[in-house]
Amino acid sequence: MSARPFSKISAPLGGLLAVVGLVAVAALTTPDMTGRTRLNLEVLLALIWAIYVLQLIVTLIAARERDFWDRLPAIAIDVLAVLVPFAAVLFVGTRDQTLYCAIWLLKPLRGSPFFRLMGSVLTKQARNLIGITSIFGIVLFGAALTAYLIERDVQPNTFGSIPQAMWWAVVTLSTTGYGDEIPQSFAGRVLAGLVMMCGIGIFALWAGILATGFYEEVRRRDFVRNWQLVATVPLFQRLGSSALVEIVRALRPRVVPAGAVICRKGEAGDQMFFIVEGRVSIATPNPVELDAGSFFGEMALITGEPRSATVSAATEVSLLSLYSEDFQMLSSSNPEIADIIRKTALERRGATPKA
Structure with missing residues (x-):
């Protein structure tokens, strides 16, 4: 079993x-x-x-x-x-x-995919993270050494050695500020202020590197996923790699559960849809179903008229949406694709109204 x-x-x-x-x-x-x-x-x-x-x-x-x-x-x-x-x-x-x-x-x-995502980010950003960590270590030791020289005679129990001063340096550099170890001299307090400002910068760099790494990795994975979805649409299979890259960047994936309404009759339409998986039902006098590889909603982009029919998901459906501004870009860069969409729209309008 x-x-x-x-x-x-x-x-x-x-x-x-x-x-x-x-x-x-x-x-x-x-x-x-x-x-x-x-x-x-x-x-x-x-x-x-x-x-x-x-x-x-x-x-x-x-x-x-x-x-x-x-x-x-x-x-x-x-x-x-x-x-x-x-x-x-x-x-x-x-x-x-x-x-x-x-x-x-x-x-x-x-x-959770988080561990794999985190591992990929850490691997790709390892050089930058190691560099910032090295700077942190240098500032940490330098702050502990300077605090030891300044405060060892004033507070021998607290700053009597570099290892003791290093605890103060860690707390100050991280801007935590527990207050258990505080410089008493004016020079020591000036040093504390400088160390705090260095800590803010170092932690901001760490956060920025990780945030950029996560953004780039998620964007790369989304691009790969969208590429795979776009490649399954027959209308785009004739395109070359460069044209397909433009389409992938323009199309937005979307999953709609069965029974949900995708667009309603009378609404202003700002996007059309390509079906990757599943079926949709178009509510006309003679209801029509479209399956994978078909598209709908193009009339609203071409004529600017409101939606002429309500479209709902007959099954769970995976869609790629193309907004009006991206449709204009597609029309200029790939006129053959745009002509097929316009021709289909005119045929549908001459036959049965569609969304």
């Missing part, structure tokens, strides 16, 4: 159980809890652990059916969720055994 049907609910079930388990772990730290309630919560944790054992088995079976390395992060999290609490029962005192169930914090992340 294949493990795939169970694996579809495995990730959300694991996340839900993790939330329940962590609430139980937190509740067990309450000192005035009765013995019976404590026992019930411990039994609940044991039951969740048993379900995680089953989930691990299913994950290993599914990994044999698919690529093992693609599922390695999920397998690692499932193994930790089982082994860490089990090891705590064997080797840790009774009082703290349940605290090790906090490893279940990782369970909601097992099916």
